[in-house]
Amino acid sequence: MDQLNFKTGMAFNYGEPAPMGPGIVRIVAPNAGPFTFKGTNTYLVGSTSLAVIDPGPDDPLHTQAILKAAGARQITHIFVTHAHRDHVDGVAALKAETGAIVCAYPRDPQATRIALEATPSGSYFVDYNFMPDQALARGDVIAGGDWALTAIHTPGHAPDHISFALEGRNVVFSGDHVMAWNTSVVAPPEGRMADYIASLEILLDRNDSMFLPGHGGRLEDPQRTVKAYLLHRRWREQAILKAIKDGAQSILQIVPEVYQGTDAKLIPAATLSVQAHVEFLIEKGLVSTAACGLTLDCRLEAV
Numbered sequence: 001m002d003q004l005n006f007k008t009g010m011a012f013n014y015g016e017p018a019p020m021g022p023g024i025v026r027i028v029a030p031n032a033g034p035f036t037f038k039g040t041n042t043y044l045v046g047s048t049s050l051a052v053i054d055p056g057p058d059d060p061l062h063t064q065a066i067l068k069a070a071g072a073r074q075i076t077h078i079f080v081t082h083a084h085r086d087h088v089d090g091v092a093a094l095k096a097e098t099g100a101i102v103c104a105y106p107r108d109p110q111a112t113r114i115a116l117e118a119t120p121s122g123s124y125f126v127d128y129n130f131m132p133d134q135a136l137a138r139g140d141v142i143a144g145g146d147w148a149l150t151a152i153h154t155p156g157h158a159p160d161h162i163s164f165a166l167e168g169r170n171v172v173f174s175g176d177h178v179m180a181w182n183t184s185v186v187a188p189p190e191g192r193m194a195d196y197i198a199s200l201e202i203l204l205d206r207n208d209s210m211f212l213p214g215h216g217g218r219l220e221d222p223q224r225t226v227k228a229y230l231l232h233r234r235w236r237e238q239a240i241l242k243a244i245k246d247g248a249q250s251i252l253q254i255v256p257e258v259y260q261g262t263d264a265k266l267i268p269a270a271t272l273s274v275q276a277h278v279e280f281l282i283e284k285g286l287v288s289t290a291a292c293g294l295t296l297d298c299r300l301e302a303v
């Protein structure tokens with residue numbers, strides 16, 4: 001159960017639009033990395049006027065590739081799945097070139113800023129000053145020339161994360177919430193496991209035939225992947241609860257129990273993931289924590 005079958009194959013050329021279905025093309029940005037896989041996927045949707053989903057990093061070559069793919073067609077809307085820099089930093093340049101309306105779920109700037117400033121990597125990954133022109137709420141439908149996108153608020157990886165359903169097509173742009181190449185990073189305080197699980201369940205209740213993620217190749221059997229990810233997280237949660245019952249007294253003590261044989265490089269990420277699970281177990285009343293709160297060495301007890 002620990003093993004998930006990730007799909008890491010992906011045929012593409014940087015800067016070249018590749019068709020993903022009628023009226024949808026993908027351009028991969030040249031920002032490959034451990035969290036971004038081959039780079040951020042930018043999608044162009046429509047055939048008369050266009051929506052761009054996730055302009056990607058602030059890279060003039062990538063912005064030019066988007067404009068070239070659009071050709072004579074006007075880009076009327078820019079949609080952002082979440083305000084992580086690899087998705088949102090390219091918004092300003094593309095908006096300056098096109099005058100498009102920027103649509104995204106608004107973050108609570110105060111709350112996230114305070115939480116993230118306590119983490120060393122917060123402002124590195126998150127643009128907490130990003131503000132859309134048009135704030136989206138769950139269920140909002142935005143329509144353009146020959147397309148309509150419905151906002152599905154799917155927090156968990158990020159509090160502002162939105163997946164977009166392309167109306168009439170059973171296609172969802174799943175951002176960093178569900179990807180084929182790897183599971184989503186759920187790292188507190190930006191990430192929240194309770195939200196992530198609830199957001200997976202929202203997608204499980206739908207009947208889509210394809211997800212187009214923010215990184216990596218398309219998912220052709222998305223419900224199956226969502227189900228596998230839910231089972232995987234439940235399995236991990238049970239393993240963490242068992243470790244606590246067996247005597248692990250803190251997050252730091254749980255990590256080597258649950259992630260045996262894990263590469264030392266991945267331990268910081270594994271620690272954040274355990275922290276996210278422990279937060280969720282506390283919220284569910286299955287684990288209690290001593291007065292020190294939820295620090296990595298704070299004493300935990302199964303309830």
Ligand SMILES: [Zn+2]
Binds near residue numbers: 082
């Ligand atoms: Zn992200």
